[in-house]
Amino acid sequence: xxxxxxxxxxxxxxxxxxxxxxxxxxxxxxxxxxxxxxxxxxxxxxxxxxxxxxxxxxxxxxxxxxxxxxxxxxxxxxxxxxxxxxxxxxxxxxxxxxxxxxxxxxxxxxxxxxxxxxxxxxxxxxxxxxxxxxxxxxxxxxxxxxxxxxxxxxxxxxxxxxxxxxxxxxxxxxxxxxxxxxxxxxxxxxxxxxxxxxxxxxxxxxxxxxxxxxxxxxxxxxxxxxxxxxxxxxxxxxxxxxxxxxxxxxxxxxxxxxxxxxxxxxxxxxxxxxxxxxxxxxxxxxxxxxxxxxxxxxxxxxxxxxxxxxxxxxxxxxxxxxxxxxxxxxxxxxxxxxxxxxxxxxxxxxxxxxxxxxxxxxxxxxxxxxxxxxxxxxxxxxxxxxxxxxxxxxxxxxxxxxx
Ligand code: AMP
Ligand code: MG
Numbered sequence: 001x002x003x004x005x006x007x008x009x010x011x012x013x014x015x016x017x018x019x020x021x022x023x024x025x026x027x028x029x030x031x032x033x034x035x036x037x038x039x040x041x042x043x044x045x046x047x048x049x050x051x052x053x054x055x056x057x058x059x060x061x062x063x064x065x066x067x068x069x070x071x072x073x074x075x076x077x078x079x080x081x082x083x084x085x086x087x088x089x090x091x092x093x094x095x096x097x098x099x100x101x102x103x104x105x106x107x108x109x110x111x112x113x114x115x116x117x118x119x120x121x122x123x124x125x126x127x128x129x130x131x132x133x134x135x136x137x138x139x140x141x142x143x144x145x146x147x148x149x150x151x152x153x154x155x156x157x158x159x160x161x162x163x164x165x166x167x168x169x170x171x172x173x174x175x176x177x178x179x180x181x182x183x184x185x186x187x188x189x190x191x192x193x194x195x196x197x198x199x200x201x202x203x204x205x206x207x208x209x210x211x212x213x214x215x216x217x218x219x220x221x222x223x224x225x226x227x228x229x230x231x232x233x234x235x236x237x238x239x240x241x242x243x244x245x246x247x248x249x250x251x252x253x254x255x256x257x258x259x260x261x262x263x264x265x266x267x268x269x270x271x272x273x274x275x276x277x278x279x280x281x282x283x284x285x286x287x288x289x290x291x292x293x294x295x296x297x298x299x300x301x302x303x304x305x306x307x308x309x310x311x312x313x314x315x316x317x318x319x320x321x322x323x324x325x326x327x328x329x330x331x332x333x334x335x336x337x338x339x340x341x342x343x344x345x346x347x348x349x350x351x352x353x354x355x356x357x358x359x360x361x362x363x364x365x366x367x368x369x370x371x372x373x374x375x376x377x378x379x380x381x382x383x384x385x386x387x388x389x390x391x392x393x394x395x396x397x398x399x400x401x402x403x
Pocket of ligand 1: 153170185186188189201203204205206249250251252253297298299300301
């Protein structure tokens, strides 16, 4: 199906992402009121219910005139407020007062701004020439009635929501949000706030994964930590598999307590890959059971973070119908040299060198995969392609801002 690295036998990150995205097609669409559609993706292109603007309107506070009658002195027939059009057309030789957004009356073909006239109350002097169309926003200048407002696959950010509202679209058709189950494994894990016994550590992946993946639009269900015991794995995974996406952490390496992959296979999950040529996070697994996507992230917190950002987030966007769900890499410059790994791409944590130079990146100290406290000081994930030696200062690098 896809080529593997000849030396390591591992998929590259891009190959692994392609396998994931191939299985992550958009979920069925539902009707979403536009006021609740922030961050959603359009399943269908909505048509404008009205032209925008719906009528020829004034771009300025001023006077509606016939351009050919300027310069000149014109009696002011009516003053038109926004929201209430004039009750008759503009006659030859007269002006009408008009507010920004007011409907330009029939018979007028330009608006002269207030500051370009002398206003005597009942008449105005227009001292200079006016061009037809000056300060008139034509009906449909932004979009015509019935035309598509946004293409299918558009993500509804702030401006897109306003565009739909302006065009009179109250309800959008969007793929439903994926339900995602977070399942952390490890007998050693305890909730923060309790007392640790020897050998135990505090559980930190569930909060991280829940926040990160909710940010990608998932409806997240957090499950209790699962002990490294077959029966516990089996029942927790079986329940989690009711979701659209299962994200587990821990238990995907080769130790005797690493039960996630085996249990998943017993429950009918077809594994599509295990192992990606990346650091941290190499033993990441991905499989499917019917339409449910199953990600096994390694337990080290930074490995879980990187795996979730590179694979789970894009899968969630694809399930929601995004046209281009792959991570959006930015391009920057390396501030200090960094060693490369010969066989695996590195995803190093880095900081802006300063707020004034946000594209210049300095890898943080403490790049080990358990060091979530150090990683929490980083601004970005920096891609260091595999290779010999080091990437020198000044090298062009790709990075992903950390959400
Ligand atoms: P594993 O992938 O299960 O072999 O775990 C690798 C390392 O990550 C071990 O040191 C675990 O104790 C640690 N770890 C696993 N899961 C979590 C978690 N949810 N929170 C914090 N550390 C974890
Ligand atoms: Mg474990």
